[in-house]
Amino acid sequence: MTSSLLLGLIGDGISASRTPRMHENEGAAHSIPTIYRTIDISSPHLAEATLTELLTAAIRLGFDGLNITHPFKQKVIGLLDEVDPVAARINSVNTVVIDSAGRTTGYNTDVTGFAAGFRAGLHGAATEAVVQIGAGGAGRAVGFALAELGIGDLIIADTDVQRAEGLATDIVETSSVGTRARAIGLDELEGAAASAQGIVNATPVGMKAYPGTPVDTSVFGSETWVADVVYFPLETQLLAEARAKGCRTLDGSGMAVNQAIDAFELFSGQKADPQRMRETFLSF
Ligand code: NAD
Numbered sequence: 001m002t003s004s005l006l007l008g009l010i011g012d013g014i015s016a017s018r019t020p021r022m023h024e025n026e027g028a029a030h031s032i033p034t035i036y037r038t039i040d041i042s043s044p045h046l047a048e049a050t051l052t053e054l055l056t057a058a059i060r061l062g063f064d065g066l067n068i069t070h071p072f073k074q075k076v077i078g079l080l081d082e083v084d085p086v087a088a089r090i091n092s093v094n095t096v097v098i099d100s101a102g103r104t105t106g107y108n109t110d111v112t113g114f115a116a117g118f119r120a121g122l123h124g125a126a127t128e129a130v131v132q133i134g135a136g137g138a139g140r141a142v143g144f145a146l147a148e149l150g151i152g153d154l155i156i157a158d159t160d161v162q163r164a165e166g167l168a169t170d171i172v173e174t175s176s177v178g179t180r181a182r183a184i185g186l187d188e189l190e191g192a193a194a195s196a197q198g199i200v201n202a203t204p205v206g207m208k209a210y211p212g213t214p215v216d217t218s219v220f221g222s223e224t225w226v227a228d229v230v231y232f233p234l235e236t237q238l239l240a241e242a243r244a245k246g247c248r249t250l251d252g253s254g255m256a257v258n259q260a261i262d263a264f265e266l267f268s269g270q271k272a273d274p275q276r277m278r279e280t281f282l283s284f
Helices: 019-029 049-062 075-079 085-088 109-121 137-148 161-174 186-195 239-242 255-270 275-284
Strands: 005-011 034-040 065-068 095-098 103-107 129-134 155-157 178-183 198-201 225-230 248-250
Touching: 005 019, 005 103, 005 255, 005 275, 019 034, 019 255, 019 275, 034 103, 049 103, 065 255, 075 103, 085 103, 085 109, 085 137, 085 161, 095 161, 095 255, 103 255, 109 137, 109 248, 109 255, 129 137, 129 186, 137 161, 137 255, 155 186, 161 178, 161 225, 225 239, 239 248, 255 275
Parallel strands: 005 034, 005 065, 129 155, 129 198, 155 178, 198 225, 225 248
Antiparallel strands: 065 095, 095 103
């Protein structure tokens, strides 16, 4: 069994991340002393550092694992010894396990995390037709997770239409359950949302810096379910308006907590306690 864990998160502007505390608390609960550092390229002393240097340093210093976030989730793939098939398929890695010989294996727990959060929070939700808004970093993970959840028609909108088209094509080419994914323009969004059973926001709209909703909620019926990946704040305007209409909703904590649960299990070989991880996440 792992006797201690040295972990880190590499990314840009990550000082407020809740992930370190989730791993350190969970490690302590398993009697595994755990140190989890943020390795933030926005800090002045790392301004010149490359991803290769940071990864090499972590391996040499004996780190057991890393989480990887914006802007490195795709870039890190070419630097790893091995990549899990799911992460390879979506071309994005957010978790790197480093073994005692310094060998690195990449995984994507954003996909498994969103799927687990969805199963727990929107159990039994209708999945024939879903509209997803946003096809960036989080959106790619969400799109592949929705395909794995068995969504029939996945309609993807993004202000960057090419990004939405690229994600739709990648999902169609790799979906094992035959999800029919397609991109639409923003001018078609309200019409598609009005006839969809579920809506997922994977844009930053709803954060303090990006107020508002990514779609006009007046087109939702009370049977529409609505999920948001934004978790700061947890109660976005989109979810508040949807709830006021009687819709089932899922906030961004499900994905955030479950990606950490899956990563902890990869790092430690131990089952994380979902309730404890969630309580830690919400305790900030
Ligand atoms: P990103 O910049 O990589 O992607 C955002 C995408 O949304 C872009 O493709 C952009 O063109 C599109 N977009 C922006 N505004 C839009 C609009 N009004 N309509 C349609 N498309 C629009 O960002 P990201 O890393 O994917 O993060 C998106 C959000 O997800 C952030 O709020 C982030 O905090 C959150 N996030 C949550 C989790 C979680 O675990 N819950 C994980 C990762 C990211």
